[in-house]
Amino acid sequence: MESRRGHELHLAGITQRFGDYVAVRDIDLKIGAGELVALLGPSGCGKSTLLRIISGFMPQTEGKVFFDGEAVDHLPPNKRGVGIVFQNYALFPHMTIRQNIAYGLEVQRVPAARLKTRVDEMLDLVHMGEFAERYPRQLSGGQQQRIALARCLAVDPKILLLDEPFGALDKNLRLDMQIEVKRLQREYGITTVLVTHDQEEALSMADRVAVMSRGRIEQIASPTDIYDRPETLFVNQFVGSTNVLPGIAGEMAGAGQQVTLACGERIALAEGSRLATGAQVQVSIRPEHLTLQTAPLDNAITGVIKAVMPLGPQVLYDIAVGDGTDIKVSVPRKRGDEFLLSGTRIFAAPVPPAGYRAFPV
Amino acid sequence: MSDPRARPDWEAVSLRLVFGLLAAVALIFLVAPTLVILITSFTDSESLRFPPTGFSLRWYEALLDADQMQRAAWNSLQIAVCTTLLCVLLGTPASIAMARSRHPWIRACDVLFMSPLLLPALAFGFAGLIFVNQMGFRPSVTFLVLGHTIVCVPFVLRTTIAAMTQLDPALLDASRSLGASEWTTFRRVTLPLIAKGIAAGAFLAFMASFDNVPVSLFLADERTEVLPIHLWQQIESNLDVRTAAASGVIVMLTLGLMIIAERTAGLTRQMR
Ligand SMILES: Nc1ncnc2c1ncn2[C@@H]1O[C@H](COP(=O)(O)OP(=O)(O)O)[C@@H](O)[C@H]1O
Ligand SMILES: [Mg+2]
Numbered sequence: 001m002e003s004r005r006g007h008e009l010h011l012a013g014i015t016q017r018f019g020d021y022v023a024v025r026d027i028d029l030k031i032g033a034g035e036l037v038a039l040l041g042p043s044g045c046g047k048s049t050l051l052r053i054i055s056g057f058m059p060q061t062e063g064k065v066f067f068d069g070e071a072v073d074h075l076p077p078n079k080r081g082v083g084i085v086f087q088n089y090a091l092f093p094h095m096t097i098r099q100n101i102a103y104g105l106e107v108q109r110v111p112a113a114r115l116k117t118r119v120d121e122m123l124d125l126v127h128m129g130e131f132a133e134r135y136p137r138q139l140s141g142g143q144q145q146r147i148a149l150a151r152c153l154a155v156d157p158k159i160l161l162l163d164e165p166f167g168a169l170d171k172n173l174r175l176d177m178q179i180e181v182k183r184l185q186r187e188y189g190i191t192t193v194l195v196t197h198d199q200e201e202a203l204s205m206a207d208r209v210a211v212m213s214r215g216r217i218e219q220i221a222s223p224t225d226i227y228d229r230p231e232t233l234f235v236n237q238f239v240g241s242t243n244v245l246p247g248i249a250g251e252m253a254g255a256g257q258q259v260t261l262a263c264g265e266r267i268a269l270a271e272g273s274r275l276a277t278g279a280q281v282q283v284s285i286r287p288e289h290l291t292l293q294t295a296p297l298d299n300a301i302t303g304v305i306k307a308v309m310p311l312g313p314q315v316l317y318d319i320a321v322g323d324g325t326d327i328k329v330s331v332p333r334k335r336g337d338e339f340l341l342s343g344t345r346i347f348a349a350p351v352p353p354a355g356y357r358a359f360p361v
Numbered sequence: 362m363s364d365p366r367a368r369p370d371w372e373a374v375s376l377r378l379v380f381g382l383l384a385a386v387a388l389i390f391l392v393a394p395t396l397v398i399l400i401t402s403f404t405d406s407e408s409l410r411f412p413p414t415g416f417s418l419r420w421y422e423a424l425l426d427a428d429q430m431q432r433a434a435w436n437s438l439q440i441a442v443c444t445t446l447l448c449v450l451l452g453t454p455a456s457i458a459m460a461r462s463r464h465p466w467i468r469a470c471d472v473l474f475m476s477p478l479l480l481p482a483l484a485f486g487f488a489g490l491i492f493v494n495q496m497g498f499r500p501s502v503t504f505l506v507l508g509h510t511i512v513c514v515p516f517v518l519r520t521t522i523a524a525m526t527q528l529d530p531a532l533l534d535a536s537r538s539l540g541a542s543e544w545t546t547f548r549r550v551t552l553p554l555i556a557k558g559i560a561a562g563a564f565l566a567f568m569a570s571f572d573n574v575p576v577s578l579f580l581a582d583e584r585t586e587v588l589p590i591h592l593w594q595q596i597e598s599n600l601d602v603r604t605a606a607a608s609g610v611i612v613m614l615t616l617g618l619m620i621i622a623e624r625t626a627g628l629t630r631q632m633r
Pocket of ligand 2: 047049
C-alpha cells in the first residue's frame with residue numbers, strides 16, 4: 001500500500017457567487033497533513049458549497065485550491081483524489097456491498113488480484129466482511145455509513161470530506177460512529193474536512209473547528225478555544241449556550257474593564273478585554289460558568305429565581321434580572337442538595353477562571 | 362373512538378361501499394368488452410353473435426391461413442419494433458437532458474414533446490401527410506415509423522424522466538469522486554438505475570405503435586397495410602369472425618407481455 005502520510009489542503013481566497021448572492025466569501029484555510037478540521041455553522045452558511053469547491057464539482061468564482069502546495073483547480077472531480085461521504089451515504093443501490101467498495105478500484109483499473117485483496121482489507125477494516133454479498137438496502141444506517149467510508153478509503157483519497165455524515169443516525173449510534181470514524185481517520189492519517197451543524201460533533205471529533213456564518217469563517221481554533229475563548233458573539237452563541245446582556249463599556253479597573261449593564265448592575269470583565277470607553281457592548285457568560293448564592297458575592301448580578309428546572313445532572317435556574325431580561329444558571333447537582341426556591345433573591349457570579357466576556361455591538 | 366366491538370362505524374362502511382361499487386363498475390366497463398370479444402372468438406358459428414351457441418377453435422385455425430392478415434400483423438410488428446427502438450434512442454438522451462434542467466426553454470420542449478399525447482392524433486396524422494407531400498415525398502414506411510415515433514416517444518419520455526427524478530444526484534457525485542469519468546458514471550450508475558423506467562416506456566411505446574390507427578391511416582403507403590386498419594376493414598366489409606380470433610391473440614399476447622413487464626421492470630411502479 002502507498003504511504004499513509006496525509007496531504008496538506010490549502011484554500012486561498014475562495015469566493016463563490018451565485019448571481020448577486022455571495023455564498024462563500026474570501027475563505028483562507030490551511031489544513032495540515034492528517035488533521036481533522038470541522039466546518040461548523042448553521043444551515044445555509046456555505047459549508048457544502050465549500051466542499052463542492054474542494055472536490056471539484058463546482059468551479060469557484062475566485063481563489064485557488066492547493067493540495068500539498070500544488071494548485072488543483074484544473075482537475076475534474078474524478079482526477080482530484082477527494083473522497084466524499086455523503087449524508088445519505090449514496091451507496092449504489094444496484095450493487096452489492098462488495099461491488100460498491102470495488103467500484104472505485106475498478107474504474108481506476110486496478111488489477112483484479114490487487115482489487116480483491118484491497119476490497120477484503122476494507123471490509124475487515126470496517127468489520128463488515130459478513131455483509132459483503134448483501135445490498136445496501138439490507139443494511140442499517142450505521143452499517144451503510146461504514147460501507148460508504150470503506151468505499152471512499154479503498155481508493156486512497158488525498159483528502160476526505162464528510163458532509164453531515166451522522167445527520168441521519170439516531171443519537172446512540174451517532175456517538176458510536178463518531179468514535180469509529182475518528183479511529184479510522186487517525187489510523188489512516190488522512191486529512192479530513194467534516195461539515196456539520198452539530199456543535200457537539202464538531203467539538204468532540206475535530207482537531208480544529210472553523211465556525212462559519214454567512215459564507216465567512218468567524219473563528220478557527222481548537223475546540224477548547226472555540227468554547228472557552230470565542231472571539232465573536234456569534235461563535236459564543238452558536239457553540240454552547242450563553243446569556244447575553246447589553247451594556248456600556250466603562251473604565252479599566254485593575255485587570256478587567258468595567259461594564260455597566262442595562263439592568264443596572266456594574267460588573268468587571270475577564271482579563272484582557274479592551275473596549276473603547278462608552279462603547280455599546282454585549283456581555284456574555286455561559287450558564288455553567290455562573291454560581292448562585294443567597295449571600296452577597298463579588299462581581300455578581302442580582303436577581304430573583306423565576307423557575308427551577310432539574311435536568312438530571314444539572315439544575316437549571318431561570319433568573320429575572322433588573323430590566324425584565326432573564327439569565328440562565330446551570331448548577332451541578334450534588335446528592336442531598338436542596339434546590340433554591342422560586343422567588344428567592346440571589347446573587348450570580350462567574351466561577352474563576354471563567355469570566356464575563358464582552359463583544360462590541 | 363373506534364372500538365371494533367362497538368357499533369359499526371356506518372360512515373366508514375358506506376364510504377367503503379361507495380368506493381367499492383365505483384371500482385367494480387369501472388372494472389366491468391374496462392374488462393367486459395375484452396371478455397366479450399374473447400368469448401366470441403371461440404364461437405363455432407359464422408357470425409359474431411354474443412353469446413356464442415357453441416365452442417370451437419375453428420377461427421383460430423382459420424388465422425393460420427389468413428395470409429393478408431398475417432402480412433398486416435408482420436408489418437405492424439416490424440413498424441412497432443422500429444418505432445420502439447427510435448423512441449428509446451431519441452427519448453432516453455432527451456429525458457436525461459430534460460430531467461436535469463429547469464431552464465424555461467427546456468420546460469417548453471417538454472410540453473412540445475408531450476403534445477402528441479394531448480392533441481388529436483387524427484389531426485396530427487393528417488398534418489403529417491400534408492407535410493410529407495409538401496416536401497415532395499410520398500407516404501412510405503419510413504415516414505410511417507417517424508410518425509409513430511412522434512406519437513409514441515412521450516411514453517418513453519414520461520417514464521424515463523420519472524426514473525431520472527428518482528435518481529439521487531449524490532450517487533453520480535459519489536461515482537465521479539471515486540474516479541469514474543462522466544461516461545463511465547453514465548454507463549455504470551445512471552443507466553442501470555433508470556433502465557426499468559426506459560423499459561417500461563419502451564413497452565408502452567411498442568403497444569401504442571402496434572395499435573395506432575390515426576397516424577397509420579394517413580402515412581402508410583398503399584402496399585403497407587397495418588393490422589388494426591386491416592381488422593377494421595375486415596369487420597366493415599364482411600363481419601369476419603377471424604377478426605375476433607385475431608383480437609383474442611392480441612389480447613393474450615399483450616397480457617403475457619404485461620405480466621413479463623410487471624415482473625421484470627415493475628411496469629406499474631414506473632408509471633407512477
Ligand atoms: N447551485 C446553487 N445555485 C444558487 N445558490 C446556491 C447553489 N448552491 C448553494 N446555493 C446557496 O448558497 C448558500 C449556501 O449553501 P450551502 O453551501 O449548501 O449551505 P450549507 O451546506 O452550509 O447548509 C445557500 O443559501 C444556498 O441557497
Ligand atoms: Mg449542506
